[in-house]
Amino acid sequence: MPQLNISVPDGLKDWADARVAEGSYASASDYVRDLMRRDRERREQLARLQAEIDIGRASGVDPRPAREVLAEIRAKHLGTG
Template identity: 60%
Template sequence: MNISLPEGLKAWAEARVAEGRYSSTSDYVRDLMRRDQEAEEKLRTLRAMIEEGVASGVSERDPFAYLAELRERARRGVIGSDAA
């Protein structure tokens, strides 16, 4: 695969290599593509979670009571678990 870049982007990629952050401009481009792929996967996951939340409907819970519960769980170090 060959990629044509404008001079400014080519200079930018070459500067990353010159800094020692990458072994070659190809290595730099591969890293950018991997990061883009990871970001896209995270975005898909986030969108799926948002859709799940929207589909779950409106909660009957008191939001202030729930916030207090979350704060208490955080204080006890149990945030992220299903334990109340």
Template identity: 60%
Template sequence: MNISIPEQLKRWAEARVAEGRYSSTSDYVRDLVRRDQEQAEKLARLQAAIDEGRASGISKRSIEDIIADARKRRAG
């Protein structure tokens, strides 16, 4: 895969490599793509949890009951 980027971005990527964290600009770009993929997956899981919560309807429990249950679970 070949990509074209503006000179300013090229210099940025090369500077990141020069810092020693990446072995090449390709390594840097791969890391960026991996991080983007991980972020998209986290966002998808969060959205699924939100959708599940919204679909479950309105709880008849009070906020105090919910907090008390959460504290019990955390305590252990």
């Protein structure tokens, strides 16, 4: 596995060491890998959300009252109306 060497302030090193000491992670490297995976997943989720927002904004404004639109959504997804 490739290596990545990083420098962190004492406070962050202590924080990582504490996560290892409490048994949450096997090593500081394990902790950093987990943080990086979570960051990647979060960014992917945000990208998907932004894409959906862009689709919604591009679709324009529905001229119907919000109550009518919500009733249609409920009927479609919850089987109520």
